[in-house]
Amino acid sequence: MPNQADLFGGGTLKAKRTTLPLLVAFGFAITMVSCGDDEKSSDTTAAPETTTASSDAADTTAAADPFDAEWADLIAAAQAEGTISFVSGPGVEEDQPFFDAFGEIFGLDIENFGGPTPDVTARVSAERDQGIYDYDIGNLGGSGTENFIEAGFFEEDLESLFILPDLLAKKAFPMDYYPFVDTGHQCIYYAIEAEGNIGAFYYNTDTVSQEDYDSLNSWFDLTTNPRWKDRIIIGDINSGEASQDRALAWVLLGQEWFDGLLRDQTPTVMLYGSAREYTDALARGDFDIGLFPPGDAALQEAIDQGLPIAQMDKTMSEGSPRGTIQRTCIMKDAPHPNAAKLFLNWIFSEEGGTTYNATTGRSGRTHIRMDVPIGNIDPVVYEYAHNEDIPVLDELNDVLQAAFGESEAYLAAIFAELGIVPGG
Numbered sequence: 001m002p003n004q005a006d007l008f009g010g011g012t013l014k015a016k017r018t019t020l021p022l023l024v025a026f027g028f029a030i031t032m033v034s035c036g037d038d039e040k041s042s043d044t045t046a047a048p049e050t051t052t053a054s055s056d057a058a059d060t061t062a063a064a065d066p067f068d069a070e071w072a073d074l075i076a077a078a079q080a081e082g083t084i085s086f087v088s089g090p091g092v093e094e095d096q097p098f099f100d101a102f103g104e105i106f107g108l109d110i111e112n113f114g115g116p117t118p119d120v121t122a123r124v125s126a127e128r129d130q131g132i133y134d135y136d137i138g139n140l141g142g143s144g145t146e147n148f149i150e151a152g153f154f155e156e157d158l159e160s161l162f163i164l165p166d167l168l169a170k171k172a173f174p175m176d177y178y179p180f181v182d183t184g185h186q187c188i189y190y191a192i193e194a195e196g197n198i199g200a201f202y203y204n205t206d207t208v209s210q211e212d213y214d215s216l217n218s219w220f221d222l223t224t225n226p227r228w229k230d231r232i233i234i235g236d237i238n239s240g241e242a243s244q245d246r247a248l249a250w251v252l253l254g255q256e257w258f259d260g261l262l263r264d265q266t267p268t269v270m271l272y273g274s275a276r277e278y279t280d281a282l283a284r285g286d287f288d289i290g291l292f293p294p295g296d297a298a299l300q301e302a303i304d305q306g307l308p309i310a311q312m313d314k315t316m317s318e319g320s321p322r323g324t325i326q327r328t329c330i331m332k333d334a335p336h337p338n339a340a341k342l343f344l345n346w347i348f349s350e351e352g353g354t355t356y357n358a359t360t361g362r363s364g365r366t367h368i369r370m371d372v373p374i375g376n377i378d379p380v381v382y383e384y385a386h387n388e389d390i391p392v393l394d395e396l397n398d399v400l401q402a403a404f405g406e407s408e409a410y411l412a413a414i415f416a417e418l419g420i421v422p423g424g
Contacts, residue, residue: 067165074163074345077338079107084339085134087124087331088114089141090273094297094361101355102346108339116273117144117240125151136340138187138329142404143240145187145327154186154329161330164345171348172371174385174392179324179368183396190347191326191356192392194385195364198252198320199245201312202290202299204282207231212288218317219253222289223260232267233287235294236422238411239272242292244323247400248393250407252318258407261291262414270294271423283307296363311363313380322385323393325365 078084086099092114103110113135114120121144127134138148148154155161159178162168170176174192181187195201198219215221222228235241249257261267268287270278272294279298282290285308293299302309328347330340346352353367357375366377366385374382384390393400414420 067163070163074338074342075106078336078342081108081336081339083109083111084136084336084343085111086113086137086139087120087135088112088139089117089120089144090115090275091141091295091297091362094295095139097359097361098356101359102343102352105351105355106339106342106346112139114139117141117147118272120144121147121151124148124153128153133331133333133335135331136334136336137343138327138331140327140329141240142243142327145181145329146243148329149182149184149186153331155332155334156184156186158185158188158330158344161341161344163341164349166350167345167348172369174322174368174370174388175394180396181327181329187327187329188344189324189327190368191324191360191362191365192368192385193244193323193325193365194381194390195323196315196320196380196384197312198249198316198318199242199291200293200296200364202282202293202309203312204285204288204308205310206308207285207288216312216316219249219257220260222291223257223265228289229265230268231288232261232265233278233281233290234261234267234269235278235292236269236272237292238269238415238420239422241272241294243404244325245292246407246411247403248321248323250403250410251400255410258410258414262418262420267291269420269422274423275299279309283309297361300361300363321391321393322387324368326362 084099084103086095088095092112096110096112099110099112102108111134117140120140124135138145138154140148158180166172170178173179178185179189181189203213212227215225215227222232237243237246268281270281275293275295275298278290278294279302281287282299283302290299290309299309299311303311328344330337330344334340347356348369350369350372353369353372354375356367357372357377359376363378364381366374366382370386
């Protein structure tokens, strides 16, 4: 089983994407060079007034940034379309305030359809088979994004649509490469996940004592201590719930950990996408520990309401990298291509990053730009995300990619062997 030393490089230099295992990437600095006007001729002969005016106009035109005109034209074209439409996963409501803010800034109507990944995939597939193309931006989780990529629903080579200077320069990214999701460069990440642990970890504050809490220092403490038998609730990881957390756990903890969890501790597996039911069961004390949740919004809302739920606030001995998260992709045959291109570039601007941090309902993450204000992001998450000593997860790494497939095959087999029925 690889450990973090095998997966993440050390040192203080910025890592470049290579075929090596997951690497450490650090802040990216950019120096802007300003060019002054050419030295004027020393000829004392007065030029005609019309010549001087023409020269001044030419100087002004030369000094103008061509991006400004291109950006203004793109905004005008997007506003002529009037609408941008998103297709999302189970956490659709968590992103709505961010999308609404984008619409308000540029005067665009926002449409956002989402739900459980199997339902969304089936609906969009059926619509496209009938020649119906209603969506501009794919805003899906790991499984949904993978489904859409395999179906050929996304535009390829997003880089050809980049026009924002900050994006072209990877301004303030914690890496010096574009954080694409896939090898075809159809989707790109725009946020950093900084949970502090390999995956999301919640517990009931009434049923977990201080002694219990103090005993949890390794992820294996959850799978080897009989105290937690039948007391753990998880999302339906066999159907793709929390797929990124699942793959990272497979790499860093191995099959041994999953065997201990599923065979020895017999957790209850909730139905895919049942975020509210998962939260209610944990809040009632039906379970002590919650892993691989179907979204965090309901859990965070319960915490804000003072219900007896908390997120683990110490890092287990296995540690955790910072992870890339929050995918955006442009749909093929998008009905509003200019609005989609505008959104793709804007989300990497300083304004886009600032707006994300001020409006997102996603917990445990912050915008990928390291130079934007904290907004409403948890200070612990924000600080962790900006810690250059913590490695950044490179999802295109071969080891992690293999983990998605290996863990998927393993879970299908063990769910069948043990007769695990989510929600049953």
